[in-house]
Amino acid sequence: MIAMEHVCKSYKIAKRNAGFVEACKALFHREYEVIHALNDVSFTIHDGEMVGYIGPNGAGKSSTIKILSGILTPDSGTVLVDGHVPYKNRIDHVREIGVVFGQRSQLWWDVPVIDSFELLKDIYSISDACYRQSLEELTELLNLSELLRSPARQLSLGQRMRCEIAASLLHRPRILFLDEPTIGLDAVSKLAVRDFILRQNQTHKTTVILTTHDMQDIESLTSRILLIGKGQILMDGSLDDIKSGNESIDATIAELYRTYHI
Amino acid sequence: MKKYLSFFHLRFAMGLQYRTAALAGIITQFAWGGIQIMMFHAFYRTDAAAFPMSLSATASYVWLQQAFLAFFAVWMIENDIFDAIVNGNIAYELCRPVSIYSMWFARSIATRLANAILRCFPVLIVAAFIPQSYGIDAPASPVHFLLFVLSLLLGLAVTVTFCLLIYVLTFFTISPQGLRIMFTSCVEFFSGAVIPLPFFPDKMRSFMELLPFASMQNAALRIYSASMCADEIRRAILLQVFWLVVITAAGKLLCRFAEKRIIVQGG
Secondary structure, rough: OOEEEEEEEEEEEEEEHHHHHHHHHHHHHHHHEEEEEEEEEEEEOOOOOOOEOOOOOOOHHHHHHHHHHHOEEEEEEEEOOEEHHHHHHHHHOOOEEEEEOOOOOOOOOOOOOHHHHHHHHHHHOOOHHHHHHHHHHHHHHHOOOOOOOOHHOOOOOOHHHHHHHHHHOOOOOOOOEEEEOOOOHHHHHHHHHHHHHHHHHHHHHHHEEEEEOOOOHHHHHOOOOEEEOEEEEEEEEHHHHHHHOOOOHHHHHHHHHOOOOO | HHHHHHHHHHHHHHHHOHHHHHHHHHHHHHHHHHOOOOOOOHHHHHHHOOOEEEEEEEHHEHHHHHEHHHHOOOOOOOOHHHHHHHHHHHHHHHHOOOHHHHHHHHHHHHHHHHHHHHHHHHHHHHHHHHHOOOOOOOOOOOOHHHHHHHHHHHHHHHHHHHHHHHHHHHHHHHOOOHEEEEEEEHHHHHOOOOOOOHOOOOHHHHHHHHOOOHHHHHHHHHHOOOOOOOOHHHHHHHHHHHHHHHHHHHHHHHHHHHHHHOOOOOO
């Protein structure tokens, strides 16, 4: 179970206008602005749920994911993930979770993908039998057999993303955080990844939290939606709650953003 | 422990695959070592008695320094780690059940060992055949050789923990440039990479020998040709252990503090 209560997180950002004169001014006097990335965020997610976490750019989605995965420490509030406080006992906590950051890479650039996998096997102390079974399953479902022996730098974005997702699941995490996992994927890969996540949830009862700007992801995967804007949870409900008539999902979400002025 | 060994293996294997870089390195090391020995030779011809080390001990020092450059050159620091901190890829490393500090330690040691193994043998073998007093001498005694190996490994560990300190400080400064320039120049000068420490004026030398920089290459390279007496050797090795412990403790403490207030760059 994941419980966040009254979590706040702010960043201090140095701002200035464009131009040389402004740059010189900033040498002597710097203006800071405090951005409240998360402002009193609370929610609870139960085991085996699939939750879509949506909101416009800069709403605080990634900050939430980073707090839940133990990377960032919140300014205030309490976070409990399966009994662990993520940022307090980081190492115990991360054993149980898998994270995919769509815009970053966890594979080692210069070596074949399979070497990165072997390293992860040792990092998570996965037993040989367990590793072989996970690897077989992931290879088949994500169609990786052709990719494993190539160096990560020579894979296309979509091919690499499939390997990234596999890498995050080798240790069979009970909770999966996906931060824009379908970024840059072609139609076939997108469907494969969606299908895979769905199956992961059904067969292994994996809890999934998904942030994305691709509303088809949300539509096909999640039953529950959390809407965040300007650092606050604005809505917690299902897709049917917000859908009116038969307009497209993108139009529905755009309308939703307009309603909340975000 | 096994996971850190795996980092070591992977990094070591990666280090061994850069053959052209190793070849270029070896050529540079011969050129650089040759120039230094010619320079020292010119000085010694004026008045050999004015120098604290004999020419052949100095030549051994220079060749060992070139052979184990990858152990001690702080400028050969790992750009991957800086990149991860600057562009935020560190996020993935923080999602792993590993201590960041120990993981960096394992991979840095592996990179330096792999680089040194590729480069040291050609330099050592060729230098052994260069005529007396310009090439590398046999170690002063078997005991000196064993102490040299011990001190070499301690020096490697001190250098690596020192580099780790620079990585950890990058969490606070965001840009590694300033730290790198400052620390690299300090190390080059104070560790005896430019001129061996005995060549400095006595007062300055006795101070410099206490600094952590003297616990990097200075100790091992001077033990090899016995330009330290038994007491000095004991003191140098104890100082290496002392600095290793102090720098590691400082690095770990800072790292723990940095992890608490980390900000991941780039969303």
